Amino acid sequence: MTIHDRGKMKWQSASFIPLVFEMTSEMFKDQAWTPKPLLDENQTEEFDLRIAYATEYNKAVKLTVWDEGFNHDITGRVHYIDPITHELRIEVKPGEFERVAYDSVVGVKVLK
Secondary structure, three states: OOOOOOOOHHHHOOOOHHHHHHHHHHHHHHHOOOOOOOOOHHHHHHHHHHHHHHHHOOOEEEEEEEEOOEEEEEEEEEEEEEOOOOEEEEEEEOOEEEEEEHHHEEEEEEOO
């Protein structure tokens, strides 16, 4: 009695599995999408005051930034506020800066 192995044929039916993983990750990513929150004048003024305070006293801030449907946090010190391009330059690490558009900021917290 000999064993008849089908070789690669037995794995051909499982060739769709990477595609399934990719599709499910895209599905969960689409479910986490959120629309940009609408901020009123009081909230934006409060953000301005918090950013000015953190800049004046060299405090770290935690910015919640909305980027194409997803929120992420950036923590660092406010290095420069550019009034022309409406951007904040945040020093994330010593010597490493990140630019954040002021319109995309949806939350500001001053850290101690």
